[in-house]
Amino acid sequence: MSAEPVILFHAPQSRSSGTFSLLEELGAPYELKLLNLRAGENRKPEYLAINPMGKVPAIHHRGQLVTEQVAIYLYLADAFPEKGLAPAIGDVQRGPYLRWMVYYAACFEPGMVDRAMKRDAGALAMSPYGDFDVVLKTLEAQLAAGPYMLGERFSAADVLWGSALRFSMMFGIVPENPTFRAYVDRVTARPAFAKVDAHDAEASARFAAAAEA
Known part of the structure; x- marks a missing residue:
């Protein structure tokens, strides 16, 4: 590359x-x-x-x-x-990897937004994600087998889901439970997250100070 x-x-x-x-x-x-x-x-x-x-x-x-x-x-x-960080085409975990990546966009994200906005998901036959509680139970079952989305293998899917669950639990959109909490803590303890968190905190403080000036 x-x-x-x-x-x-x-x-x-x-x-x-x-x-x-x-x-x-x-x-x-x-x-x-x-x-x-x-x-x-x-x-x-x-x-x-x-x-x-x-x-x-x-x-x-x-x-x-x-x-x-x-x-x-x-x-x-x-x-x-x-x-x-991505199973290659032909790897047996490529399918599950793609499944959980797209599950985020197709099921979790629209369901999370509806839940946050206190909106009715609509009829099961019309909702893109069905029932958000089922979405969360399906996700929890996958993560409970852990330690990562693909078992022992850390992947880009974990960066996506670690970020998403941290955010959604922080704002009370997704209820915190031991499985989600342990997973988020495990993923976001990595040095990459610490570096980005420090950078973003500094940049956000700088933007806030500029707005008050």
Whole structure:
């Protein structure tokens, strides 16, 4: 893979923090383009030209733009295979890996947003995720076998899920239980997360001070 750096459009303490952590786990060369959400920089024309949805993360690598969180994780883990954070095509764990990556986007994320907004999920036949309590029970059963999503093998899926569960439990959207708590603590204790947390805390404090000036 080219040594060309990955450009990450990143807002501190947002969904893009997980992508930042993944880049650290991969040891990939990267360049950060910080966006101040407090100042609405993600809604300004300069960024909307990159991602019309105004969302982070987004990455630019080898002349190509990639948006959508799960697509970015899949791309990066495959782009730097020497780190072993994605089972290769042909590996028996490739299917389960893809399952849990897409489960996040197809089931957990829409269910979490509905739960946070106190919205009815709708009829089972129409809901993209069915029943959010079942989504959580299915996830808990997988993680209980641990220690990671793919058993003994740490992967990009754990960076995604460790980040997501930490955030959702922090805000009380997902109920904390011993399985989720132990998993989040295990994943986020890794040095990559500590580095990103420190960076984001400093950047967020800087943005807050600028807003008060």
